[in-house]
Amino acid sequence: MQDFAASFVYAAELLLSGDPELWAIVLLSLKVSLSAVAIAALIGMPLGAALAVARFPGRGAAIILVNSLMGLPPVVVGLLVYLLLSNAGPLGVLQMLYTPGAMIFAQVVLVTPIIAALTRQVIEDLDAEYAEQLRSFGVSRLNSVPTLLWDGRYSLLTALLAGFGRAVAEVGAVIIVGGNINHVTRVMTTTIALETSKGNLSLALALGFxxxxxxxxxxxxxxxxxxxxxxxxYA
Amino acid sequence: MNQLIADSEFVDAITVRRTAPDALLPLVASNLRFAINGRALVDVGELDIQPGAPSVIMGPNGAGKSLLLRLLHGLIAPTAGTVTWDGKPANEYVGSAQAMVFQRPVLLRRSVAANVDYALKVHGVPRNERSACVDAWLEKADLAALARQPARTLSGGEQQRLALARALAVQPQILFLDEPTASLDPVSTQAIETLIRDASSRGTKMIMVTHDLGQAKRLAGEIIFMHRGEIAEKTPAATFFDTPASEQAKAFLSGGLLI
Structure with a gap:
């Protein structure tokens, strides 16, 4: 219990003292995860909405696939992205490995299915309500997607939140593709893992808080x- | 209804179609059939609807009234048969020149004004012309004071007035109405009927489903009476109420149980 209490105090001290190293780690974590969520939203929301309104052979299988990808193991994603970005990989020419860009890449892969699957559910429910009216307006199924996304915007915040939660708390993928390099790719979760392995539980707990x-x-x-x-x- | 807005100003504000419209009427349905698992829910041999006073579709529950409305509007595809508009099949213009108001209004999760604006936008009305049109229709529907309010917070009667104003804003040649005053109080019903009568007098053809005999008497130019998916009778309203021809219509009008 003393460790917990001391960690609270230590965390407060670190935050209030404006420790530049700590804030650099926190800011990089936010930068990486928010960037990943933004990119995943740009991909996942239209994808989820299209899955909700489009009717095509194999739609059921596509939905099952997207839903299943919500549970992608981060270390597997990290490994796959590592293979893609390594010098011998197809994207090796980009020289992204061990950069924040690689971490964003990995998190985008993890978060996109979450946002797509939750978006599909929200948009499908809204479409059930709007479909006849939009058809009556002469709006095609495909053209109804922007309307559904806009009118479902508050419900879709939940999808973004779930994606952000997954991204910011993720450690397996970013440690593989980022390498946990101090001042370059060190984020909160990788720092927690590192400090714990070093026995510096106070700092690890402080970052956890x-x-x-x-x-x-x-x-x-x-x-x-x-x-x-x-x-x-409006919701 | 709000009488503050002068008629000429209203007409100027709502005029969003610049070109002379192609005629859509007569609307003719031939051998129109809609079946599920082989069971015909609508089976109409021949139906033609001419310009003029509202055509009101009546009949007991399950007669196929709302289905017929959706088939004519093109919301659902028939199992067999055709619908033509002044002799032509449905096309993009035909779709854009008609509108529908549902029994339960489907309002977008936006403000009252934004709901009307959306309908104008998807009909290609330029942004700089939309604002005056939205204002004029909200004034007409007595909703101007609620323009910025979220549409879904309106009362049932206000929501239906908004749905009707939104549909009329795109200046449809034909407006389909599926029991637009069901479960509304007399004051709200009167407001809706005033809007319908006003639009009808300006040339919009109303094709309307109602269970309300009084409303049919007040609004209808002709009655299309349906029973078990078929048209049992199609006749001028006065004739229908005075001397109904079919046994089903006689039973319906006398308040008998029509099975």
Whole structure:
């Protein structure tokens, strides 16, 4: 219990003292994960929406595949991205391995199925309500996608939140493709893993609390947005 | 309804179609059939709908009224048969020159004004012309004060007025209405009927389903009476109510149980 209490104090001290090394790690974590979520949203939301409204042979199998990919093991993704980006890999020419770009790449692979699968569910429900009206307006199935995404925007925040949660807490993939290089690719989760292996539990716990704090803050902010939207009947 | 807006101003504001419209009427359905698992839910040999006062489709539950409306509007594809518009098959223009108001209004998760704006936008009305049109229709539907309010927070009557104003904003030649006043109170019903009568007098052909005999008497130019998926009778409204020809219509009008 002393470790926990001391870690709280230590975490508070680190944050309040503005420790530049700590903030660099926190900021890099946020930069990598937010970038990955943004890119995954650009891919996953239209993909999920298209799966919700399109009717084509194999649609059921495609939905099962996307849903299954939500549970991709991060270390496997890390390994696959490593193979892609290594010098001998097809994307080796990009020289991205052991850079934040590689970490973003790996997180995009992990997060895109989550956002796509949750988007499909939200948009399918909304489409069931809107389909006849939009057809009556003369809007084709494909052209209805932007409308459905816009009108489902508050519900889709949940998909983004789930994606961010997965990305920011992920360690297996980023440690393989990022390498945990100090001041270059060291993020909160890889630092926690490293400090724990070194026996520096206080710093590891302090970073863990910061990580949890970020998750709670993001959840709370999005929760407030959703409550406001529901009260206004936009959700 | 709000009478503050002058009629000429209203007409100027809502005029969003620049070219003379192609005629859509008469609307003719031939051998129109819709079946599920071989069971015909709609089976109409010949139906023609001419310009003029509203055509009102009546009949007991399960007669196929709403299905017929959806078949004519093109929301569902028939199992067999055709629908032609002034002799031509449905095309993009035909689709854009008609609209539908559903029994339960489907309002977008946007403000009242944005709902009307959306309909105009998807019909290709330029942004700089939309605002005046939206304002005019909200004024007409007595919703101007609620323009910025989320549409789904409106009362049932207000929601249906908005759905009707939104449909009329695109200046359809034909408007399909599926029980637009079901479960509304008399005040809301009167407001909806005023909008319908006004649009009808401006030349929009109304094809409407209702269970309300009083409403049919107030609005209908002709009655299309359906029973078990077929048209049992199609006749001017006055004739239908005074001297119904079919046994089913007589039973329906006398309040008997029509099975």
């Amino acid at each position: 910061i990580l949890i704090g970020i998750a709670i803050a993001v959840n709370a902010a999005l929760g407030m947005v959703k409550v406001t939207a529901t009260r206004s009947a």
